[in-house]
Amino acid sequence: MTAIMDAVAVPRPITPGPEMAALARFFPDVTWTGTVEADGMGPGTPEMTAIGRASHRLIQGGRWIVVTCSQEQYLLDGTFVLTWELHLVVGWDPSRREYRATIADNYGHAALLRGRIDGDRLVFETIDDSLPRLRLTWDASNAGDLTWRNECSLDGKEWSLIEAYRMTPTPSRAG
Secondary structure: OHHHHHHHHOOOOOOOOHHHHHHHOOOOOEEEEEEEOOOOOOOOOOOEEEEEEEEEEEEHHHOEEEEEEEEEEEEOOOOEEEEEEEEEEEEEEOOOOEEEEEEEEOOOOEEEEEEEEEOOEEEEEEOOOOOOEEEEEEEEEEOOEEEEEEEEEOOOOOOEEEEEEEEEEOOOOOO
């Protein structure tokens, strides 16, 4: 009887709730084309064109969404510059009653973000006060027309645009 009581006393993983269902609409598999702003990757960096893609998968029984992104960037004359890669893990933190995300990219950047859904917008901002700060915004206000913005604050007060894209859903993967 003691072993059964001990087993019952162990906390169990949580079941994903309506917060995850609300979050999922912001993360379909997508492609995009667009522009990285001049100075968007730091002072003196040129304007570039970008071609990107993102795919997602659920982990831990739907508790988290893992998003894998990559983007090729070119000078305006078509010269290849770089491939940017990012992993984003997003989900609902029930103890904090807010969305959380982690990001890690091939520049070695890693950050923890807090998020909120405000109507048709999902906004994540870096948590710590160190600079620069990042703000990522998904807007699903037009059905089938998801947009994404990546902004930076160098002083903790004013935000400047790094890049913004209109995303095109890609066919779902089977299985």
